[in-house]
Amino acid sequence: MGLTGSIGKQLAPKVAGLAPGLTASFVREALHRAIAGVGPLPPAAAAADKQLAEQHGDVDKAVHEVIENHVRYAGAQGFVTNIGGLVTAALTIPTNITGLALIQCRMIAGIAHLRGYDLDDPRVRNALLVTILGEDSVTSLVKKKKIPAPPMALATAPVHDGALDLVISSEVGSDLIAKVAGKRLAVTVGRRVPVVGGIVGMGADGYLTWKIGRYADREFLPRAAR
Template structure:
C-alpha cells in the first residue's frame, strides 16, 4: 500500500498538468477529425465505402474487419506511448489519449456509416461519442438519467438536443483520462518494467477498442438514408 500510495501521489499531479486541455471541446475536435479524415487517413465515409467494396457489399464482414483493424491500430499506438515507464508517463499521456480518441471515434464513425447513418447529423455524432463510452458506462448513465437513452435512440431521436453535446463529450473526456491514467498507474505499480509496460498498454488499448467496436456494431442497427 505504501508503494501504491507514493506512486499515486507522484503521478496524479503530473497527469493533471499533462492534459489540462482535455475538455469536451477536445473530444468534439477529435470526433470531427475522425469523421472528416486527418493526415493520410481518408474520411470515415470514404473508408466505409472502400471496406464495403472490399467485402463485396457484406456490411457485417466490413464491420468486423473495421473493428479488427482499429484494435490493431490502438494496440500499436498503446505500445508506442507506454514504453517509457513512470519517468515519461506524464509526457506520454496526452499522446495516448489523443491517439485512442481518434482511433475509437474513427472506428465507430466507419461502423455508423456502414450501417447507413449520416455522419453530419449531430444526433449521430452524439451517438458515436456515447458508443465510445462503452456499454457498461452507457447503462449506468441511462440509469442515473445523465443520458436520456442508449446510442441507437440518440441517433434516431426526433430532434437534436443541443444540451447533450457538452454532457456526452465531457463524459468521454473523463473516460479517456480514467482509462489511460488508470492503466499507467496499474502498469507502474504492478510491473515497473518499461518494455512490459508497453505490452500491457498495447493489450489494454487493443482490448478496449475491440470492446467499444463490438458494442457499436450491436447498438447501431441498420438504417436507410433518406
C-alpha cells in the same frame, strides 16, 4: 470495471487538471477530424466504403474489418505519436488520450456509416461519442439520468437536443482520462513481472477498442438497405 479502472476513475479529476486542453471542444474536434480524416488517415466513411468493396458488399463483414483494423491501430507501438496535428490542444494532452479519441471515434463512425447513419447529423455525432464510453458506463449514466438513452436511441431521436452536446463531450473527456490513467497504473504494476508489463502496455488500448467496436456493432442497427 476492475481495480485499475476504478483507480483511473478516481484519478481522472487530478489528471484533467494537468491536461486543461482536454475540454469538450477537444472531444468534438477529435470526432470531427476522425470523420473528416487527418494526416495519413482518410475520412471514416471513405475507409469504411473501401472495406465494404473488399468484402463484396457484405456490411457485417465490412464492420468486422473496420473493428479489426482499428484494434491494430490502437495496439500498434508508436502509432499515436505519428498521427500529429489533431488539435493545438494536443500539445498539452498526453498523446495516448489524443490517439484513443481519434482511433475510437473513427472506428465507430465507420461502423455507423456502414449501417446507414448520416455522420453529419448532430444526433448521430452525439451517439458516436456516447458509444466511446462503453456499454457499462452508458448503462450507469442512463440510470443516473445524466444522459437520456443509449447510442441507438440518441441517433434516431426525433430531434437534436443541443443541451446534450456539452454533457456528452465532458463525460467522454473524463472517461478517456480515466482509461489512460488506469492503463498507466497497470503498466507500472506489470513491470514488476517480466513480460507482463509489455503485454499490458501493448494490449490495453487494443482490447478497449475491440470492446467498444463490438458495442458499436450491437448498437448501430441497420437503418437502410445499401
